[in-house]
Amino acid sequence: MEGGRLRDELKKLLGPARVSSAPQDLVTYASDMLPSTQIDKLGKALPQVLPVAVCFPEDVEEVQLLLRFCSQERVPVVPCGAGSGVCGGTVPPEGGIVLDLKRMNRVLRFAPEERVVEVEPGIIGERLEDWLNGRGFTLGHFPSSIACSTVGGYVACRSAGQYSSRYGKIEDMTVGLSVVQGDGSLIDLGILGGGHGRDPMLSVVLGSEGTLGIVTRIALRVEPLPEMVDFAGFAFVDLEDGIACMRRVMRAGIKPTVLRLYDPLDSLIAGMHTSTASGEDVHRVASRLSGLKGLLAGALTDLNEAGIAVGLLNPSILNKIAELMPARCMLIVGVQGDKATVARQWDEVRAIAQVCRGEDLGPEPGYHWFKRRYAISYKQSRIFAAGAFVDTMETACTWDNLVPMYRAVLKAMGREVFLMAHFSHAYPEGCSIYFTFAGYRPTARAAHSVYKRAWREGIEAVTRYSGTVSHHHGVGLLKRWAMSRECPGGIELFAAFKNVMDPDRVLNPGKVYNLD
Amino acid sequence: MNGTLSGARMRKELGKQLPAHRITVSDSGRFVQVEADSAQDVSFVVTYAARDQAPVFPVPAVGTIPAVDGWHIRLSLSRLSTITDFSPDSGLVCVQCGTSMDHLADWLAEKGFALGVSPEQSEHMELWEFMLSNASASFGPRFGFKRDQVLAMSAVLPDGRTFRNSVSPARSTGPDFSRPLLHAGGRFGLPLDLYLKIHALPAQRVFLTFAVKDLAAALERAWDVAAAATPEFIEVGRNRYASPGLPERFALVELWGEGKTLAVRKELVRKRFGDVATPSDVPYEVLLAFEQTYNFAPGQTRRVTLSRDSLRRITKDIVSSRGSPSRLRVRGFVEGMVGVTADCGDAEECALLPPDEAEGRASTGSSRLLESAADALDRSEVFTRIPELWRAQP
Numbered sequence: 001m002e003g004g005r006l007r008d009e010l011k012k013l014l015g016p017a018r019v020s021s022a023p024q025d026l027v028t029y030a031s032d033m034l035p036s037t038q039i040d041k042l043g044k045a046l047p048q049v050l051p052v053a054v055c056f057p058e059d060v061e062e063v064q065l066l067l068r069f070c071s072q073e074r075v076p077v078v079p080c081g082a083g084s085g086v087c088g089g090t091v092p093p094e095g096g097i098v099l100d101l102k103r104m105n106r107v108l109r110f111a112p113e114e115r116v117v118e119v120e121p122g123i124i125g126e127r128l129e130d131w132l133n134g135r136g137f138t139l140g141h142f143p144s145s146i147a148c149s150t151v152g153g154y155v156a157c158r159s160a161g162q163y164s165s166r167y168g169k170i171e172d173m174t175v176g177l178s179v180v181q182g183d184g185s186l187i188d189l190g191i192l193g194g195g196h197g198r199d200p201m202l203s204v205v206l207g208s209e210g211t212l213g214i215v216t217r218i219a220l221r222v223e224p225l226p227e228m229v230d231f232a233g234f235a236f237v238d239l240e241d242g243i244a245c246m247r248r249v250m251r252a253g254i255k256p257t258v259l260r261l262y263d264p265l266d267s268l269i270a271g272m273h274t275s276t277a278s279g280e281d282v283h284r285v286a287s288r289l290s291g292l293k294g295l296l297a298g299a300l301t302d303l304n305e306a307g308i309a310v311g312l313l314n315p316s317i318l319n320k321i322a323e324l325m326p327a328r329c330m331l332i333v334g335v336q337g338d339k340a341t342v343a344r345q346w347d348e349v350r351a352i353a354q355v356c357r358g359e360d361l362g363p364e365p366g367y368h369w370f371k372r373r374y375a376i377s378y379k380q381s382r383i384f385a386a387g388a389f390v391d392t393m394e395t396a397c398t399w400d401n402l403v404p405m406y407r408a409v410l411k412a413m414g415r416e417v418f419l420m421a422h423f424s425h426a427y428p429e430g431c432s433i434y435f436t437f438a439g440y441r442p443t444a445r446a447a448h449s450v451y452k453r454a455w456r457e458g459i460e461a462v463t464r465y466s467g468t469v470s471h472h473h474g475v476g477l478l479k480r481w482a483m484s485r486e487c488p489g490g491i492e493l494f495a496a497f498k499n500v501m502d503p504d505r506v507l508n509p510g511k512v513y514n515l516d
Numbered sequence: 517m518n519g520t521l522s523g524a525r526m527r528k529e530l531g532k533q534l535p536a537h538r539i540t541v542s543d544s545g546r547f548v549q550v551e552a553d554s555a556q557d558v559s560f561v562v563t564y565a566a567r568d569q570a571p572v573f574p575v576p577a578v579g580t581i582p583a584v585d586g587w588h589i590r591l592s593l594s595r596l597s598t599i600t601d602f603s604p605d606s607g608l609v610c611v612q613c614g615t616s617m618d619h620l621a622d623w624l625a626e627k628g629f630a631l632g633v634s635p636e637q638s639e640h641m642e643l644w645e646f647m648l649s650n651a652s653a654s655f656g657p658r659f660g661f662k663r664d665q666v667l668a669m670s671a672v673l674p675d676g677r678t679f680r681n682s683v684s685p686a687r688s689t690g691p692d693f694s695r696p697l698l699h700a701g702g703r704f705g706l707p708l709d710l711y712l713k714i715h716a717l718p719a720q721r722v723f724l725t726f727a728v729k730d731l732a733a734a735l736e737r738a739w740d741v742a743a744a745a746t747p748e749f750i751e752v753g754r755n756r757y758a759s760p761g762l763p764e765r766f767a768l769v770e771l772w773g774e775g776k777t778l779a780v781r782k783e784l785v786r787k788r789f790g791d792v793a794t795p796s797d798v799p800y801e802v803l804l805a806f807e808q809t810y811n812f813a814p815g816q817t818r819r820v821t822l823s824r825d826s827l828r829r830i831t832k833d834i835v836s837s838r839g840s841p842s843r844l845r846v847r848g849f850v851e852g853m854v855g856v857t858a859d860c861g862d863a864e865e866c867a868l869l870p871p872d873e874a875e876g877r878a879s880t881g882s883s884r885l886l887e888s889a890a891d892a893l894d895r896s897e898v899f900t901r902i903p904e905l906w907r908a909q910p
């Protein structure tokens with residue numbers, strides 16, 4: 001259907017005020033936080049494909065109306081929460097319409113005795129958490145993007161929050177979903193449809209990134225707010241000891257609120273107050289290494305042109321120097337519960353840390369992290385503004401593969417980009433690794449090719465250790481090429497569900513699996 | 517179904533990859549039985565079956581293959597019985613799907629480990645059968661349900677291709693298809709190998725027994741105990757035929773661990789039960805032992821997974837002054853679900869128990885979607901009838 005006519009029809013369905021074709025809206029909704037689109041912007045390029053319109057439905061009936069119309073007319077529909085995704089999930093590669101769901105932001109039902117809350121998808125994570133806290137409950141989901149992401153987006157991407165070792169990922173909290181399918185029909189899954197919270201269809205829709213349906217209602221398990229949460233920091237001589245400590249804590253059945261280990265470089269940059277084994281302050285040691293500290297810390301804070309040129313054009317050298325830095329690894333631990341439980345958990349954690357040669361640094365580093373826990377994520381734009389790029393690769397694998405996989409990724413990506421990592425989201429069987437990498441090339445084109453190579457090398461290293469190519473950011477457009485390695489045979493199953501739930505293939509085309 | 521199928525033709529086609537001694541043609545039953553020796557064998561057989569539209573049934577240790585009009589393939593997976601990976605650090609073991617549950621349990625015990633759930637009356641089952649069927653397992657607050665034990669898996673799909681997911685404790689890579697593969701009774705595929713979670717046997721195991729006055733009150737309180745102390749195992753039961761001196765209504769709790777933590781959890785269990793269950797000195801094994809007296813006669817014993825609400829209803833209505841069920845065992849207390857074993861006087865009494873509400877029960881809409889997606893995947897109807905294997909089970 002021709003663009004003008006399509007917009008007219010949409011306006012008939014929703015009213016003119018809730019359909020936008022303003023150029024600034026179309027450009028904004030043509031990308032999410034996928035870093036490669038930011039690199040494009042460095043080259044002053046606008047997105048190549050724009051949506052025809054952005055629609056703002058206010059309830060499930062309107063979503064159904066739109067889908068019915070779009071499936072008849074074969075118009076692609078891209079659902080959008082807050083657009084904080086970093087994998088291109090809301091990019092409309094075939095045009096069509098973007099459905100902004102943020103107006104569907106109500107709490108629909110709260111049943112404290114069942115420990116369930118039901119919400120619309122567009123509610124911002126922080127708003128929901130505040131709402132629940134006011135009633136003595138918590139969802140326990142604290143992604144760094146909590147202020148700028150929606151519950152619908154969490155469910156669509158299988159998001160993870162900073163307290164995932166205690167509360168699990170969003171898929172562990174979701175017990176029911178209502179979903180509008182490609183043809184506009186509504187289906188209730190899990191407890192919303194009279195099934196169990198483990199209804200297998202939930203696990204099919206969770207993570208489907210809008211390709212199988214638009215999630216319009218979400219039932220989530222909630223928990224009473226803990227009496228107290230307490231934090232502390234521990235320093236380890238090397239990474240292996242720190243990881244051993246995390247593993248033992250998780251395998252002992254302790255469910256810490258937070259368990260977050262920084263690799264030596266990330267420990268330094270995160271501004272942790274560690275000291276070297278010989279008692280020397282790491283910052284002083286770093287400064288002595290020809291003023292490297294300024295550059296290292298600068299990579300994520302006050303980046304300057306000279307720093308970029310020296311450091312990011314030669315990532316191997318920078319990575320090598322970083323590797324040789326005599327820094328220790330910082331582990332942040334949080335525990336929660338009533339006073340007695342907290343005391344008991346500290347006893348257990350401290351005993352394990354001691355066995356692993358960890359030094360107890362007391363509460364200060366823990367509370368330092370807690371205060372700044374959302375801060376770092378918002379500094380990326382400064383790096384892009386300075387002409388460089390930065391991205392993150394979050395992967396996970398089993399404990400026995402963790403260190404080898406970490407080293408393999410450092411080696412593989414370190415040729416292209418400067419990188420560091422932290423280990424968070426720990427489970428009894430393994431843990432995730434969150435790599436942050438930065439690169440620079442003078443032109444957008446050259447930057448693109450370094451960026452792509454870095455991703456390829458990184459993912460190849462991850463899959464060699466049977467790790468997952470995404471622990472919580474999702475697949476989108478960015479990683480779909482890796483799905484044949486991540487999940488051979490997955491595309492057959494995906495196609496079967498797609499045939500049933502979206503036979504006209506209008507829902508978020510090209511995401512997760514490429515069916516073309 | 518393909519009308520041109522014949523035993524001779526199937527033997528010839530399958531013989532292209534498999535040695536003759538592992539292919540048996542049964543004229544009377546109109547099936548060909550194949551012993552698969554590897555994942556490649558399974559894939560080959562299923563690829564052939566899809567091409568010639570021959571239904572495939574894996575050969576179960578416990579279930580019965582339903583009557584089929586025309587020729588079909590019976591696929592024995594028993595030779596796929598190797599434990600291919602054992603990682604004590606990650607608490608994982610990778611097991612081929614034809615491994616028998618009792619062999620796996622023994623193997624793990626020898627290494628000082630155990631699965632988080634134990635099969636009930638299904639020790640002879642092979643792993644694939646235990647996971648796909650509705651065979652019950654005793655689950656508990658610490659380790660969760662039977663299918664939660666699977667961290668990663670590979671499976672053969674109805675077109676013979678292999679599905680595999682990454683060996684990771686969590687992922688964000690699209691839908692998790694291992695759930696329909698495990699929950700839909702085999703409609704989406706047959707497991708080939710599974711990474712299962714395992715747990716080191718603890719330094720100490722503490723067994724607590726309690727005498728209970730009011731069964732309904734104890735059942736309610738058990739949810740609190742489960743949430744607060746996360747015991748490895750918890751059961752509330754009743755045995756009307758208890759020997760003199762043994763409590764007719766009782767609770768059992770098992771805790772793993774050591775030292776101070778264990779002492780604290782023990783105290784928590786006692787506190788949370790409060791006056792609803794009083795500590796008893798009857799040994800745990802004695803109370804557990806009555807399970808062996810179940811007669812498991814068809815129509816007289818039922819095992820079902822029930823929600824908390826249904827449990828409330830049966831404790832009110834069914835556990836009546838008539839004294840039925842005479843023996844009742846309620847375990848699990850995980851995410852609002854319990855496993856119930858009830859020994860009723862007769863089939864009529866058994867029928868008073870609600871139908872199974874299995875963990876992972878699909879909503880009506882979900883069931884329809886799963887059914888349609890399985891049809892879309894399995895156009896040759898190779899695995900369509902596998903779920904019938906489980907219908908006959910108690």
Ligand SMILES: Cc1cc2nc3c(=O)[nH]c(=O)nc-3n(C[C@H](O)[C@H](O)[C@H](O)COP(=O)(O)OP(=O)(O)OC[C@H]3O[C@@H](n4cnc5c(N)ncnc54)[C@H](O)[C@@H]3O)c2cc1C
Nearest residue numbers: 081082083084085089143144150152153156159160210215
């Ligand atoms: C600074 C920053 C920090 C971050 N930190 C974290 C973190 O700690 N943990 C984490 O998990 N992620 C994190 N992310 C990534 C991002 O916030 C998550 O992926 C989040 O889940 C996206 O939510 P959203 O509402 O912005 O979704 P969007 O970006 O709008 O959409 C994401 C995907 O979901 C689909 N979608 C959205 N709503 C629906 C719906 N109702 N129905 C069907 N499909 C839908 C979209 O089509 C798209 O494919 C971070 C991102 C940034 C920018």
